[in-house]
Amino acid sequence: MKVAIIGGTGFVGFHLTRHLLAAGHIPRLLVRPGSEGRIEERDACEIVQGDVEDRASLNDCLAGADAVIYLIGILREFPARGVTFDALQHQGVVKTIAAAQAQGVERFLLMSANGIHADGTPYQRTKYQAEQALKASSLRWTIFRPSVIFGDPQGRMEFCSQLKKDIIDSPLPAPLFYRGLLPTNAGGFELAPVSVGDVAAAFTLALAESRTESQTYSLCGPQRYSWKAILNTIAAASGKHKLMMPAPVLPIQAAASLFDRYPWFPISRDQIQMLMEGNVCHDNDSFARLGLTPTPFGVDQLTYL
Template sequence: MKVALLGGTGFVGHYLTEKLLQHGHMPRLLVREGSPHFSKQTQPFEWVRGDIEDNKTLRRLLTGVDAVIYNIGILRENPSKGITFEKLQHEWVVKTAELANDQQVKRFILMSANGVDLGLTPYQKTKLAAEKHLPGSGLDWTVFRPSVIFGNPYGKLEFVTMLKRDIIDSPLPAPLFYEGLLPSNPGGFQLSPVHVEDVAECFVSCLDKPETYSDIYTLGGPQRLTWKEILTIIAKTLGRRKLMLPVPAFAPTLAATALDRFPWFPISRDQIRMLLKGNVCSGERIFKLCDIQPHSFDEETLNYIAAQTGEG
């Protein structure tokens, strides 16, 4: 099967490309002009250089393929460069779906996110709007909603590596965020970290499974871990003990209000808001269907962060 992959040059895209090749498919990646494509795959694959906003480029990408995986998403906007949630996570999904239909490409898999139905932020609202377009699109669609994704990033942005860099490596105590004025259960909000290998395997395994058509699957790892537990496991993997202190959420929120327009500031107001709501879901239904034994979030699975610095 030949598969058009949008968002194939980032963290999750690397694993999607590799899984497609492992399963005997031929990925065709969209690569932006002026953006070098880094790949560790040794097997051949196709790519189309250009921008998704160019209809001709998008048509070239979709011509002659059997399926589309839309994996484009952002955590922060940069409106001055035309990078917005509305464009990347809604408008371009609609455009890609319409052109796929024009090209007689019926299989369409969308990367969404757990919690989008809460509709708390523009990130969530645009992801949900893209999901809602698919039922009337005429496509054989499947939506995946993962929790936070972790795994060896090969130089890309990734959940655990960012926490190591911004919190564990910092000389300051690790913040255990809480809402309100009094420290009630600081750092107690929960997440279900899911390994990128498991995410990619689900996407690729479902390409030719009609039973997954017109369905939405959550993708959470096998554990429900608190923020404090996650930071503790990361520090332990590195052979460290990290001091942690309760921090009221309004403090970083105020800082983000003033500074999150700058790319160097590590977190946005909306990211803080979503984080405090937690991100817990189960992947059991799709893991069972695809015969996947999911990775645990533990020292053995996280050894890539220790290997990067020779720690642990």
């Protein structure tokens, strides 16, 4: 099967390309000029130079494909540089849907995100809008909503390596965020980290099984971990013991309101809000529905750190 991938040079795209090749598929990647070096097995892939905002590039990428996978997602937007949630997470999907319909590609797999909703942050809202656009189309769709994803980053941005760089390796104590005036349950909000290999396996399986059509799968790891437990695990995997202390969210949000427009500031207001909401699957049966066994999060899985 020839599979067009939009966003194939990113973290998930790198691992998904490996899985697709192992399953005998031919990945066709839409790649910005100059980013060809980010593709591991270039000779086994088809490469189309272009950008998701260019309809001609999308048409070239999707022409003759059997399916398309849309992976593009960003954690922060920088409107001054033209990098926005709406352009990449919503309008990019709308344009890819239109190109798929024009090129006769009927199968569409979308990477959304766990915990999104219509009235959430701009990140959550644009992911939700993309889902609605796909569901309203005539395409045979499958939507995946992963929680925070961990795994060997291969030089790309990844959840655990980013926390190691920004928090564990910092000389400052690790922040255990909390709301309100008192540090009640500081760092107690929960996440359910999911392996990038398991996410890639889910996408690959969906291409082969029609039962996954018109289905939405929330992909979470098998266990929930508090923010504090996750930081301790990353520290242990890094061979360190990290001092931690309660950190009230309000002043951090105030600082972010002033500085999160700049790339050097480590976190945005929306990221803080979503972090405090937690990120777990309330009906954690998607891997069972797919017939897959998710990988547990732990020190043994973080040797890449």
